[in-house]
Amino acid sequence: NGALFQRREAIKGRSFPAWFRAQGYTTVSVGKVSHHPGGRGGADWNDAAQPEMPGAWTRHLLPAGPWKHPRGAMHGLANGEIRGNAKGMDLFQSFDGPD
Structure with a gap:
């Protein structure tokens, strides 16, 4: 993902x-x-000093819910679990709730 932030500096035009x-x-x-x-970078993808598209957005909204931050919400795992080491995670996840 480092290339994404390097590329934004090279892009000309709005x-x-x-x-x-x-x-x-x-x-x-x-x-998303x-x-x-x-639309931000940083450890949990919520650093306002690291926008993916500089000058594009007046406001950013990402209701992350139980995942606590954008990086956690990215995969939307069951029960608010945040993706970590795959060896320590269940292979299949589901949530018993309304469709």
């Missing part, structure tokens, strides 16, 4: 949301719009 923001619109990223959920 992204679609950055163009709208420059025209005075409020732009809001909700959920770019690569990382929430």
Whole structure:
């Protein structure tokens, strides 16, 4: 994922949301719009100082729920479990709840 943040510096021109923001619109990223959920980098993908798309979003919203942060919400594992070492995790997960 380091290449993603290196590439953003090399891209010339504005992204679609950055163009709208420059025209005075409020732009809001909700959920997984770019690569990382929430559109940020850092250890848990929630560092405002490391945007994936600089200048694009007025606000970022990522309701991570029981997963606590965007990195945890990325895989949406059952019962709020956050992906870790695969050897210590169940092979199959499900949640008994309404469809």
